[in-house]
Amino acid sequence: MSSVLLLFAHPSQHKSEVCMPMYRVAQSVPGVTCVDLYADYPTFNIDIATEQQRLSAHQRIIWLFPLYWYSTPAILKEWQDLVLEYGFAYGQGGTALHGKSLLCALSAGGSESSYCAEGYNHFGLRQLLSPIEQTASLIGMDYLPPFALFGARSAVEEGRLEPHLKRWQAVLEALVAGEIPDTGCGEGAPKKRETLS
Amino acid sequence: MTGIFLQAFVYLLAAVLAVPLAKRLGLGSVLGYLVAGVAIGPLLGLVGQETQSIQHFAEFGVVLMLFLVGLELDAKQLWQMRQRLLGLGGLQVLLTTGAVAGLALILNQPWQVALALGMIFAMSSTAIVLQSFNEKGLAKTEGGRGGFSVLLFQDIAVIPILAILPLLALGAPQVDAGHEDMSLVAGLPGWANALVVLGAIAAVVFGGRFLTRPLFGYVARSGLREVFTAAALMMVIGIAALMSLVGLSPALGTFLAGVVLASSEFRHELESTIEPFKGLLLGLFFITVGAGIDFEMLLSQFALVLGLALGVMVIKALVLLLLAKIFRLSGSDKWLFALSLAQAGEFGFVLLGYSQQQGIFGSELGGLLSMVVALSMFLTPGLFILYERVILPRVTRSTNEREADTIDEQGPVIIAGIGRFGQIVNRLLRANGVKTVVLDREYAQVERLREIEMKSFFGDVSNPELLHTAGIESAKMLVVAIDDVEGATALVRHVRQHYPQVAILARAFDRGHFYALTEAGADWVVSESFYSALNMGGEALIRLGMHPFAAEQRKTAMVEREKAHASELYEAWLEVRDNLDRRERYLKLFIKLEAALKEDMGKDRMDGHSRSLSGWTPPPKGYDKELASQEESMRPQAVKE
Numbered sequence: 023m024s025s026v027l028l029l030f031a032h033p034s035q036h037k038s039e040v041c042m043p044m045y046r047v048a049q050s051v052p053g054v055t056c057v058d059l060y061a062d063y064p065t066f067n068i069d070i071a072t073e074q075q076r077l078s079a080h081q082r083i084i085w086l087f088p089l090y091w092y093s094t095p096a097i098l099k100e101w102q103d104l105v106l107e108y109g110f111a112y113g114q115g116g117t118a119l120h121g122k123s124l125l126c127a128l129s130a131g132g133s134e135s136s137y138c139a140e141g142y143n144h145f146g147l148r149q150l151l152s153p154i155e156q157t158a159s160l161i162g163m164d165y166l167p168p169f170a171l172f173g174a175r176s177a178v179e180e181g182r183l184e185p186h187l188k189r190w191q192a193v194l195e196a197l198v199a200g201e202i203p204d205t206g207c208g209e210g211a212p213k214k215r216e217t218l219s
Numbered sequence: 220m221t222g223i224f225l226q227a228f229v230y231l232l233a234a235v236l237a238v239p240l241a242k243r244l245g246l247g248s249v250l251g252y253l254v255a256g257v258a259i260g261p262l263l264g265l266v267g268q269e270t271q272s273i274q275h276f277a278e279f280g281v282v283l284m285l286f287l288v289g290l291e292l293d294a295k296q297l298w299q300m301r302q303r304l305l306g307l308g309g310l311q312v313l314l315t316t317g318a319v320a321g322l323a324l325i326l327n328q329p330w331q332v333a334l335a336l337g338m339i340f341a342m343s344s345t346a347i348v349l350q351s352f353n354e355k356g357l358a359k360t361e362g363g364r365g366g367f368s369v370l371l372f373q374d375i376a377v378i379p380i381l382a383i384l385p386l387l388a389l390g391a392p393q394v395d396a397g398h399e400d401m402s403l404v405a406g407l408p409g410w411a412n413a414l415v416v417l418g419a420i421a422a423v424v425f426g427g428r429f430l431t432r433p434l435f436g437y438v439a440r441s442g443l444r445e446v447f448t449a450a451a452l453m454m455v456i457g458i459a460a461l462m463s464l465v466g467l468s469p470a471l472g473t474f475l476a477g478v479v480l481a482s483s484e485f486r487h488e489l490e491s492t493i494e495p496f497k498g499l500l501l502g503l504f505f506i507t508v509g510a511g512i513d514f515e516m517l518l519s520q521f522a523l524v525l526g527l528a529l530g531v532m533v534i535k536a537l538v539l540l541l542l543a544k545i546f547r548l549s550g551s552d553k554w555l556f557a558l559s560l561a562q563a564g565e566f567g568f569v570l571l572g573y574s575q576q577q578g579i580f581g582s583e584l585g586g587l588l589s590m591v592v593a594l595s596m597f598l599t600p601g602l603f604i605l606y607e608r609v610i611l612p613r614v615t616r617s618t619n620e621r622e623a624d625t626i627d628e629q630g631p632v633i634i635a636g637i638g639r640f641g642q643i644v645n646r647l648l649r650a651n652g653v654k655t656v657v658l659d660r661e662y663a664q665v666e667r668l669r670e671i672e673m674k675s676f677f678g679d680v681s682n683p684e685l686l687h688t689a690g691i692e693s694a695k696m697l698v699v700a701i702d703d704v705e706g707a708t709a710l711v712r713h714v715r716q717h718y719p720q721v722a723i724l725a726r727a728f729d730r731g732h733f734y735a736l737t738e739a740g741a742d743w744v745v746s747e748s749f750y751s752a753l754n755m756g757g758e759a760l761i762r763l764g765m766h767p768f769a770a771e772q773r774k775t776a777m778v779e780r781e782k783a784h785a786s787e788l789y790e791a792w793l794e795v796r797d798n799l800d801r802r803e804r805y806l807k808l809f810i811k812l813e814a815a816l817k818e819d820m821g822k823d824r825m826d827g828h829s830r831s832l833s834g835w836t837p838p839p840k841g842y843d844k845e846l847a848s849q850e851e852s853m854r855p856q857a858v859k860e
Binding site: 107 | 775835839846
């Protein structure tokens, strides 16, 4: 049984320069179950039972997505709203996800420097993603620092994509092997790394 | 007994040998039967005088055919045809009668004879024309519809013509040896006669509407196919008998019954039951026409008979062309209409015999004229071939050569049937740069598409040759969107067997057809009305005050339900198809499905496990206190650390 479940959310894959190659890499790593949410649910009619079974069957969950307005694309939010039910993920008898880990792998258009109090985005990425972090906390999952590529719109031209894909593959292989992926240092509270890259 | 066996064998053998050959040569089955008749009759002399009596029997094929035609038309469609029926049909009979009578007058015939001949030759052959229309898929073209209207009117016109003919008698009527007809109306005064006739028609209409359902229901519940067959034949024969008794055309009566039954639930069952009888009897009828040709007479007066036949056909075609102009039939339809109806018909034989009985003309002229009628019928398949091979390509406005079976574009997707349904599929694919090859057997459709510069081809999809030309071997996908229910299933089965690599998407007419297509091997089937009906149901819910999003979820739930029970229902259907008595089980299952659906609609995910409904159920009241207390209990542990 593969231990890693990757949920990929990208509504315009033919224009994608970062996430799509990352998805392709993930598909080639043994032990990673890859799900293209927009392909499975083109009308957003998410099959709750199926998704909950998938979650139960895997130990580590990855969300792979381009950052849209400091959050996930719509289908991944829909997925959260429907799948992380009371009685399954939290509340009375909701312990299905306890002890599993969650990793956000994403591409962001803004530069890394923009994601801080002085930059035009005014908040760090980790801080902006705090709703997801808190969700993970409430449903009893370990939240891993996000794995992000900044300045994604110029990554190909600047030759930053290939090295990023190599790091990505290493992260995936580590997760499959049950290790904590390679950590980068970041700002914020001690023990709270900003990102994995 | 032995004699009957031998004769039956000869007739069937001739048909079995000749018809497939004619079909392969692209000449149509009618010509095959005619040639088979000529071969066993005049040429080989295997059958002789009994053809006359067999022909009377075989004419019942025409009766069955009109019943089937009626089944295809409900009363509303018939009412919509009324202008064409009276206008086209009425004018055709009047003008042709006039023109032929004029010709006869020029040939020095007395006016009574001339008028009788005009009426005789105004008739066309319902049997040949409708059979050819169906075979070539021309029935739904404008030309085909016009032709049908005319044929129907002629069938009606026979009644007054039979009343007029005796008035034209010159000498004393000949003693009619073969006249043994029973009649309900003989010797009645005019008004009573009319009343009886109307009563008979009313009996057919009301009987069809109110008696057939319990009758066929009773028979169908027995689960015995042969009894159903017997009941269907009984009904048709009974109606034919009733019509004969009151002096109406049996074909007309059964046509009427067909129209009445067009909306009944037994329609398809009746169609598939009667179809083989119709086919065989019609075939037999055509054989007898061929066998009845008197070769000696034909050879001795060949020039005269041929001249007269051609003359009649030219006159009829000219009249029809004129009518086509008046009624604005254009292009290929005009020619189809004119060429297909140019022959004299089987009613011509009947009227000829009747005229001889009445003493309007002698048996010599009668014999000569029945040769003319037979010859013109014989030439008709040739006219259809002329239409297909010569006229159609010329009339086509497109510059590229069009043949029924040359396709100059091979694409990865073949779309069979380009009516209301296939057209939308085609447009979506083309708009996204997918190359499609479009096939349709209805020429008018193809022509229309060509006008808007869409490449489409004319031909019969069920013909393997055409599939081959369309490039089925190299195609990725076949989209089946033809109207013909059985044809679609057969096409799917054929392609699945011979070209397993082709993905097949098919459109189903109804639930039964859905299962049949699935069984035939289609990869994906959609019911032609399901989604539009579902959308309409959703719209209805919204207008009744349901929130649009809730209505959308209800629709989704319904589709899910359907999916959840699909395989179960399919299995049940397979059983029902093999034994009619399993119908109960299928119905029970269906009722179960409905109940499950209803239950789903009122359920939240929390209570049970219906999915897709109320996935946004809020957590139970007071759940936050629970979470807070959990947090409290965690805290002391954190301190200990």
